[in-house]
Amino acid sequence: MQANIFAHRGASKYAPENTMASFSLAHQQGADGIETDVHLTKDHIPVLMHDERVNRTTNSSGYIKDYTFEQLRQLDAGAWFSPEFAGSRILSLEECLEWTQDKSLYLNIELKNNKIDYKHLETIVYDKLSRYHLLHRTILSTFNPISVKRLKHLNQNIGVALLTSKRSRNLVSAAKDLGANAIHIKYRLLDHLLVDQSHQENMAIRAYTVNRPRQMLRALSIGCDGVFADVPEMAVHYRDQFQN
Ligand code: G3P
Numbered sequence: 001m002q003a004n005i006f007a008h009r010g011a012s013k014y015a016p017e018n019t020m021a022s023f024s025l026a027h028q029q030g031a032d033g034i035e036t037d038v039h040l041t042k043d044h045i046p047v048l049m050h051d052e053r054v055n056r057t058t059n060s061s062g063y064i065k066d067y068t069f070e071q072l073r074q075l076d077a078g079a080w081f082s083p084e085f086a087g088s089r090i091l092s093l094e095e096c097l098e099w100t101q102d103k104s105l106y107l108n109i110e111l112k113n114n115k116i117d118y119k120h121l122e123t124i125v126y127d128k129l130s131r132y133h134l135l136h137r138t139i140l141s142t143f144n145p146i147s148v149k150r151l152k153h154l155n156q157n158i159g160v161a162l163l164t165s166k167r168s169r170n171l172v173s174a175a176k177d178l179g180a181n182a183i184h185i186k187y188r189l190l191d192h193l194l195v196d197q198s199h200q201e202n203m204a205i206r207a208y209t210v211n212r213p214r215q216m217l218r219a220l221s222i223g224c225d226g227v228f229a230d231v232p233e234m235a236v237h238y239r240d241q242f243q244n
């Protein structure tokens with residue numbers, strides 16, 4: 001099976017992460033899918049940002065959970081990256097789903113509930129995906145093991161990945177026990193043994209973040225099922241070259 005390239009927060013090397021500019025560019029660059037991160041606003045709207053706070057990627061400060069969606073919409077989510085992107089807006093999950101609907105893209109929605117365990121985040125995201133008929137091409141992922149369980153409890157058939165930046169000896173069996181379908185692991189922890197162990201348990205394994213050709217070729221050669229790349233065009237190029 002061909003390895004899938006997910007644009008990490010969109011084509012985030014070239015455009016402000018998790019914005020429409022970044023997602024559009026990822027699509028243009030031939031990514032198979034988009035990876036994005038989701039939090040909840042004060043009024044329980046799922047929005048796409050990486051950090052719990054708006055400080056790094058907007059012109060304001062404070063926690064997402066303390067802003068209403070309307071307040072968040074007033075912020076500039078692009079000027080921090082470059083003046084060219086000034087005026088970019090924070091997206092709601094719904095806007096992203098709307099945009100994805102008529103494109104042949106996979107989605108990886110990462111629930112950012114490992115630091116703040118947003119109440120009902122799993123159900124809110126699940127319901128939106130269901131409403132947009134996108135569940136079949138979405139992988140939900142989280143660093144929070146309990147959340148993996150909650151997601152599988154909502155629907156046994158959805159694709160859920162356990163995210164990890166640690167490699168414990170029992171990682172694959174722990175992921176399996178939670179009901180995960182895949183492991184998403186930090187690239188430097190990826191090796192042949194882990195790929196084989198995952199595949200023996202019928203589990204996919206994908207690596208983040210793969211931004212160099214050397215890393216991409218290594219990931220492919222050991223049988224990794226997918227990568228998250230800030231530079232999707234590079235990853236697509238090497239994947240296509242490797243596969244042919
Ligand atoms: O989902 C892969 C990757 O995005 C996980 O780490 O911190 O970039 O969200 P992070």
Ligand code: MG
Pocket residue numbers: 035036037110
């Ligand atoms: Mg992420």
